[in-house]
Amino acid sequence: MIEIQELTKAFGGNIVLDKVTFSIHNREFLVILGSSGAGKSTLLRCINGLLAPTSGQIRMDGTVYTQKNIRELRRKVGFIFQHYEVIGNLSVMQNVLLGSLGTKSFWNVFFSREERVKAAEAIELVGLGDKVHVRVDQLSGGQKQRVGIARAVFQNPQVILADEPVASLDPVTSLEILSLLKRIKEEKGTTIVCNLHQLEYAxxxxxxxxxxxxxxIQYDGQASRITEADIRNIYGNAYMLEQGEREEEGRTAAQLVHS
Ligand SMILES: Nc1ncnc2c1ncn2[C@@H]1O[C@H](COP(=O)(O)OP(=O)(O)O)[C@@H](O)[C@H]1O
Ligand SMILES: [Mg+2]
Structure with a gap:
């Protein structure tokens, strides 16, 4: 569905993505895993057209991304941010509706009944049905991320790109948010591409x-088949540090499963 071919991105002389080639398949939950600075955010920003590649090609459903069609392609892609990027002094409903502003004239912000119903459904889906008119700055981090997810779902995208959506959240809330993304994939058939730096979540x-x-790219394959050697290739010297973190996450996940 999305094909990325020899994608290279450099900032000045600094090559951040080096001939990256892979495909994103329909209805999969794909994790982009790597430590901080690996290039994960840059990769997602190229995929949704926020950044122009230095060289290489991205195709969606057979159409090559160009300056001319980028807006049309971007409409099929939802984005979820690490720091939520919600507007604190607006309500949950307003935040979700404003997600569609890119497709409307800024001077004519009017939302139809149909749009409001659709937004309410997205808010219900993420579990904020009782918070529709609450100001977003009164919500917890996990709830703010749910608003971010509802805003993406509201646009009815084929793909949701999530850039470290749980990096600012505690472990219990992180598992809830990742479970929600998984449920959206299963119920709505949305492809999920999720950047993470934590192996256990991946x-x-x-x-x-x-x-x-x-x-x-150091590894491209089934999550269940990743080996210790692959993990070492992905993390390099950060491997030992990551191992300590992994034990902690493993314990949290186990506690939740057994509680
Ligand atoms: N706009 C930018 N200008 C210059 N360098 C950048 C820019 N964005 C990212 N980088 C550099 O690219 C590298 C990868 O960054 P990033 O994609 O944010 O990695 P990750 O998301 O995996 O932590 C880093 O070295 C970062 O400093
Ligand atoms: Mg990043």
């Missing part, structure tokens, strides 16, 4: 993992 929620380090 293994638990990813059907497929693409591991990157220094902008190069």
């Amino acid at each position: 293994r638990t929620f990813g059907e497929r993992i693409i591991g990157i380090r220094h902008g190069m």
Whole structure:
């Protein structure tokens, strides 16, 4: 559905993505795994057209991304941010509706009844049905991320790109948010591409993992087949540090499963 071919992105002389080639399949939960600075955010921003590649090609349903069609392609893609990017002094409903502003004239912000119904459904789906008119700055981090997810779902995208959606959340809330993304994939058939730096979450929620380090793919395969050697290639020297973190996450996940 999305094909990425020899995608290279450089900032000045600094090559951040180096001839990255892979495909995103329909209805999969794909995790992009890598430590901080690996190039994960840059990759997602290229995929939704926020950044122009230095070289290489991205195709969606056979159509090559160009300056001319980028807006049309972007409409099929929802985005979820690490720091939520919600507007604090507006309500949940207003935040979700404003997600569609890109397709409306700024001077004519009018929302039809149909749009409001659709927004209410998205808000219900993410479990904020009792918070529709609450100001977003009164919500917890996990609830704010749910607003971010509802805003993406409201646009009815084929793909949701999530850039470290749980990096600012505690472990219990992180598992809830990743479970919600998984449920959206299953109920609505939305493809999920989720950046993560934590291996345990990647293994638990990813059907497929693409591991990157220094902008190069180190692993592309089933989550269940990733080996210790692959993990070492993905994390490099950060491996030992990551191992400590992994034990902690493993314990949290186990506690939740057994409680
Ligand atoms: N706009 C930018 N200008 C210059 N360098 C950037 C820019 N965005 C990212 N980088 C650099 O690209 C590298 C990868 O960053 P990023 O994609 O944010 O990695 P990750 O999301 O995996 O932590 C980093 O070294 C970062 O400093
Ligand atoms: Mg990042």
